[in-house]
Amino acid sequence: MDLNTIWFILVAVLLAGYAILDGFDLGVGILHLFIRGDDERRLCINAIGPVWDGNVVWLVTGGGALFAAFPEVYASAFSGFYTALTLLLVTMIFRAVAIEFRSKRPSHAWRHGWDIAFSVGSFGAALLLGVAFGNVAAGLPMDAEFNITAGLLGLLNPYALLVGITTVVLFAMHGAIYLVLKTEGELQARIRTWVKPLIFAFIACYVLTTGATLLWQPHLAANMKAQPLWFAVPILTVLAVANIPREIHHGREFLGFLSSSAAIGLLVTLVGVGLYPNLLLSNPQPEHSLTIFNSASSPKTLKIMLIIAAIGIPLVLTYTAGIYWIFRGKVKLDKASY
Amino acid sequence: MDDLATMLARVQFGITAGFHYLYPPLSIGLGIFLVVIEGIYLRTKDPLWRQVARFWTKVFALTFAIGVATGLVMEFEFGTNWAKYSRFVGDVFGSALAAEGIFAFFLESGFLALLLFGWDKVGPKLHYFSTIMVCAGAHFSAVWIVVANSWMHTPAGYHVVQGPNGLRAEITDFWALVFNPSSMDRLSHVLIGAWMAGAFLVVSISAWYLLKQRHQAFARASMKVGLVFAVVASLLQLVTGHASVVGVAQNQPVKFAAMEGHFPASARADLTLVGWVDELHQSVSGLTIPGGTSFLLKQDFTAPVPGLLAVPANERPPVQITFQAYHGMIAIGVALIALSVFAAISWWTGRLERQRWLLWVLVFAVLGPQFGNQLGWLAAEIGRQPWIVQGLLKTRDAISPNVSSGQIIMSLILFTSVYLVLFATFLYLLNDKIVHGPDPEDAHGPLAKLPQKITDALSGHRADGEA
Numbered sequence A: 001m002d003l004n005t006i007w008f009i010l011v012a013v014l015l016a017g018y019a020i021l022d023g024f025d026l027g028v029g030i031l032h033l034f035i036r037g038d039d040e041r042r043l044c045i046n047a048i049g050p051v052w053d054g055n056v057v058w059l060v061t062g063g064g065a066l067f068a069a070f071p072e073v074y075a076s077a078f079s080g081f082y083t084a085l086t087l088l089l090v091t092m093i094f095r096a097v098a099i100e101f102r103s104k105r106p107s108h109a110w111r112h113g114w115d116i117a118f119s120v121g122s123f124g125a126a127l128l129l130g131v132a133f134g135n136v137a138a139g140l141p142m143d144a145e146f147n148i149t150a151g152l153l154g155l156l157n158p159y160a161l162l163v164g165i166t167t168v169v170l171f172a173m174h175g176a177i178y179l180v181l182k183t184e185g186e187l188q189a190r191i192r193t194w195v196k197p198l199i200f201a202f203i204a205c206y207v208l209t210t211g212a213t214l215l216w217q218p219h220l221a222a223n224m225k226a227q228p229l230w231f232a233v234p235i236l237t238v239l240a241v242a243n244i245p246r247e248i249h250h251g252r253e254f255l256g257f258l259s260s261s262a263a264i265g266l267l268v269t270l271v272g273v274g275l276y277p278n279l280l281l282s283n284p285q286p287e288h289s290l291t292i293f294n295s296a297s298s299p300k301t302l303k304i305m306l307i308i309a310a311i312g313i314p315l316v317l318t319y320t321a322g323i324y325w326i327f328r329g330k331v332k333l334d335k336a337s338y
Numbered sequence B: 001m002d003d004l005a006t007m008l009a010r011v012q013f014g015i016t017a018g019f020h021y022l023y024p025p026l027s028i029g030l031g032i033f034l035v036v037i038e039g040i041y042l043r044t045k046d047p048l049w050r051q052v053a054r055f056w057t058k059v060f061a062l063t064f065a066i067g068v069a070t071g072l073v074m075e076f077e078f079g080t081n082w083a084k085y086s087r088f089v090g091d092v093f094g095s096a097l098a099a100e101g102i103f104a105f106f107l108e109s110g111f112l113a114l115l116l117f118g119w120d121k122v123g124p125k126l127h128y129f130s131t132i133m134v135c136a137g138a139h140f141s142a143v144w145i146v147v148a149n150s151w152m153h154t155p156a157g158y159h160v161v162q163g164p165n166g167l168r169a170e171i172t173d174f175w176a177l178v179f180n181p182s183s184m185d186r187l188s189h190v191l192i193g194a195w196m197a198g199a200f201l202v203v204s205i206s207a208w209y210l211l212k213q214r215h216q217a218f219a220r221a222s223m224k225v226g227l228v229f230a231v232v233a234s235l236l237q238l239v240t241g242h243a244s245v246v247g248v249a250q251n252q253p254v255k256f257a258a259m260e261g262h263f264p265a266s267a268r269a270d271l272t273l274v275g276w277v278d279e280l281h282q283s284v285s286g287l288t289i290p291g292g293t294s295f296l297l298k299q300d301f302t303a304p305v306p307g308l309l310a311v312p313a314n315e316r317p318p319v320q321i322t323f324q325a326y327h328g329m330i331a332i333g334v335a336l337i338a339l340s341v342f343a344a345i346s347w348w349t350g351r352l353e354r355q356r357w358l359l360w361v362l363v364f365a366v367l368g369p370q371f372g373n374q375l376g377w378l379a380a381e382i383g384r385q386p387w388i389v390q391g392l393l394k395t396r397d398a399i400s401p402n403v404s405s406g407q408i409i410m411s412l413i414l415f416t417s418v419y420l421v422l423f424a425t426f427l428y429l430l431n432d433k434i435v436h437g438p439d440p441e442d443a444h445g446p447l448a449k450l451p452q453k454i455t456d457a458l459s460g461h462r463a464d465g466e467a
Helices: A003-034 A038-048 A052-069 A071-080 A082-104 A108-138 A158-182 A185-216 A219-226 A228-249 A253-275 A299-326 B003-020 B024-044 B047-081 B083-117 B124-153 B174-178 B183-212 B216-251 B253-260 B292-298 B319-348 B356-364 B367-382 B405-436 B452-466
Strands: A278-280 B158-163 B166-171 B266-268 B271-278 B283-289 B304-306 B387-389
Touching: A003 A038, A003 A052, A003 A108, A003 A158, A003 A185, A003 A253, A003 A299, A038 A082, A038 A108, A038 A158, A038 A185, A052 A071, A052 A082, A052 A299, A052 B047, A052 B083, A071 A082, A071 A278, A071 B047, A071 B083, A082 A108, A082 B047, A082 B405, A108 A158, A108 A253, A158 A185, A158 A228, A158 A253, A185 A219, A185 A228, A219 A228, A219 A253, A228 A253, A299 B083, A299 B166, B003 B047, B003 B367, B003 B405, B024 B047, B024 B124, B024 B183, B024 B216, B024 B367, B047 B083, B047 B183, B047 B216, B047 B405, B083 B124, B083 B158, B083 B166, B083 B174, B083 B387, B124 B174, B124 B183, B124 B387, B183 B216, B183 B319, B183 B356, B183 B367, B216 B253, B216 B319, B253 B304, B253 B319, B271 B292, B271 B319, B292 B304, B319 B356, B319 B367
Parallel strands: none
Antiparallel strands: B158 B166, B266 B304, B271 B283
16 A cells, blocks of 8 residues: 555544544533533533543644645645634634633633533534535535635535534534433433434434435545445445444443444545545546645655654554543542533 | 735734743643642652642643643644645644644643543552653643744755645655754753743742732742742753854854844844844944854854845844844843842742742742743744745745635634633633632542541541641
8 A cells, every 4th residue: 555545544544533532522512501500511521521632632633644644735725714714713712711611610600601602612613524524525626726716605515514514413412422421310311312313313414415425426436336345334334323223222322332433433434435535626627636646745754754653643542542441431520520 | 925915824823823822831831840749749748739739730721721722723824824835844844743743732631631630530650640741741742843843944854846736845854854953952942931931830829829828838838849940940041042042143144133133244243232223224222242242152252243234135034023022032031030049049048928029029920931932932933034934935925825815804803802812711710710729628638439437537637737
């Protein structure tokens, strides 16, 4: 396998890791305003308390890896999504500091204000990430110097919005399952009643998005038609999604959570398989596309980066797993809590 | 290129980076402080040190959260506002940034969970290990970003070749890139500036408690370690500062000339202590030591030093602001050395708590390292203009061609207002935390799991012991 493909996979892995991990804490944020009671809200925030900023680092590192391995893509995508990314940053700033600030003061107005910031920020971030992802999947108008020429309104097209809404519902479902895992008693019972409607809402969105993709984005199926082995990915995705309600029905929330994690990972893989070897697809002029070959850093840099990744990633995975292990089990409020 | 868009993009980068640069230095400085404090606690088992460690951990968490949130903006901004720069340097600069993510941010955020929430979940040794890892992560993040930034000042280990979309820099020698001529000088200078920021924050809050005669045992303990840290850091900063400036004179003579306000193409360079630059008449008026700069660089009062006029006008940076920022930074640095040494002697001889004026000065000294860091950074970056990468790429050729001035104005207003809200909230919460003070319960170890009776007996015993 060539270095460019390895880096395509590594960037995809980082983004999938980000979607799975930050996905559940964004989901917890989306659901936050529906949680009643101050202690209950604190429990939910503390369920993600020790891990959320580590989860955001997957995005930071994904962005850094994209910058290092495919600088042309980093430059084109980030400048092309200027206004959308500005808004994304504002939503992410608000949700990050809301987690930290919210419980620092007892005042009701203070906490309610930060609750709104946390929830709206999480919703906005999930929606914007989904819209951006939808646009990358669909392809964007680009000029000969690889600049994206679509404005904000061009990015808010129906297909991208559909992917955005699907992302919000997916993260909300993922977050609800996570909360069922981390809470107990009455709060858990209440959140448990949300899981099934969210699963069905997600399945509805998933079917719609899949239909829209087959209808409007046939290019995403081209690689699979050429190499039918890749059909395993959508089939596994369907199985993972279908398995979620089954596990939840049997009260096996952890397996349900693994299934929804697998579904998120597979959905990212699906788009990756569909785009390869393109990273930013120019639509309608495919000759202006950025591929893993015309956008990459030099082979020497890709090799250096691979050494850095080979040293760093095992370390990261080891202590990340250790930290999730230490904070396993039901969340309880104590003095150190948010 | 559009000059207005360039200027707006620079202003936005300046504001977002300047605001960001208030927080990571505090995390780095407080990180070291926490390692020392928790180390003392583990050795002495004195509950007072546990209380000190937990209080400062909470302050650390506050600075860390804003540092993460505002740091994300910086990482995106290279791509959003400086697309041409990103295309040109991605091969080099991107690698350092990615290494920062993998080696520093994951380490920092992962172990932060244990540092903040792990007091009762893991044993004291593993907790201490986490504190050390968070501190190391904070330092590593400075390593990689300063290496990347130093490469923009003194590029090395690269060649410029035709890339897929125009010319770009590519790595030829990774270690030459990492150890480029200015990286170690600048790294040590930035890190010690961060230590000063942390040390003076500790000293400031402790001094306030001593003035108000509250939490005195806590304040004395914090003050003791904080003052030692402040003296060590301030003195070390003199060493790294001197190394940095000698490096700048060698590697970036034009920037050096702007910092010193030295115009003649080649002549003896004076050392101005305080002054004002007259850019029109190309002179500096103020308090000057004739030939002082020549002497500091070459141990010879008459040695010629290249000045601003040695290069064409369009390759000179704005002189006044570079000069004033640089001189302001030095004035602050010298003042902080004097203050920390004087306060340490006062404390050593047992007079500090009676010298209320001195305690008040220490309360406000927290601003010193922050202004020093900001001014030093302004001098370094503005002094490099008009280049974004010294000698290779000009700032005006680096911005995103497809982003309009209107878009930048919008994001500039948005970020500025969000940051103002954040800053006000940060001050409010920090103040709240200070007024609230250290939590007396924090002095106790992980007692929650013991039977109630023993807990009561122990806490009763400890309360007696403290009184």
